[in-house]
Amino acid sequence: MKAQLILENGTIFEGKAFGHVKETVGEVVFNTGMTGYQEILTDPSYYGQIVTMTYPLVGNYGINLDDIESDSVKVKGFIVRENCDQPNNWRCEFELDEYLKRNKVIGLEGIDTRALTKIIRNHGTMRGIITVRELTDSLVKTKLEAYSNTNAVREVTPAAKKEIAGEGIHIAMMDFGMKNNIVRSFQNRGCRMTVFPAGTKAAEILDADPDGVFLSNGPGDPKDLMDVVEEIKAMVGKKPITGICLGHQLLALALGGDTEKLKFGHRGANHPVKDLHTGRVMITSQNHGYVVKQEGLPEGVEITHLNLNDQTVEGLRHGEYGIYSIQFHPEACPGPHDTDPIFDEFIEVIRNFGLKG
């Protein structure tokens, strides 16, 4: 069935619908990974967004239910140059088309995703609509203007608290739409975890008496979560706190720093990041549209990592408070595992804080 992508600036791409055919509105963002579409589709940080892949052939190894990062597809729509309908892999359980159908998410294929990416790069991230109907300009405008993603974290955070057994240190995880491999990475290191929904008060988390707190990744603008920032503030200095991506941005806000929106974000599996302590450059997995501003970081906060493509902040530390957070994704999935040792560094920060007390 014929379908269109209509962007906020009026650009129209014509292609073919696949997956579950329905109209969808979202922020159109691009990912430059050559593989990893299962992890991308199910990463809750993409909630509210339409993702387009720059790599031209997607779906060729099919779908298996081991490589997903949450229980369902979280993107609002998925755009590819070519959807492979004859996947071939020993782990393949079914096709991408079938997976999108089961999750009621529309796919759009047959458009030049590299041309689309160039438009987003030049213009900045835009809203868009995927539709199989003929819409008038004014209806498109109304639908795009009605789009809001301010409630995203509330849509993907778990409804209730959960315990995960382990023999090691006890970490309170604030789950803003946490990827599965973050939990696995701490589990591999023996950690015990209590996972709390996003709306949990600091007092309840402190009551559980964890050795440390972890703030997860998640969708949307960190400034839509100023109530959460207040709870984090109430834990600073009392417990060591670590965080990834949205968690890192929320920590920066809690410490008195600021965040801003990037023109088109970082989404891919080959972003070079420099560790300013060791001088080493690591290739990282990334998915974010917002970033911590360098200017205005309060005293005591040290920038630990920088992105070598655009010199943006990739890591922060506060020695005295036992705070350490990272903008990129040490849990990978998808992407290289270069930065997996960051989880050991998180645990070390938590242990060292314990020793001080």
Ligand SMILES: NC(=O)CC[C@H](N)C(=O)O
């Ligand atoms: N992966 C994430 O946690 C993303 C954080 C935030 N939603 C951003 O886009 O910047």
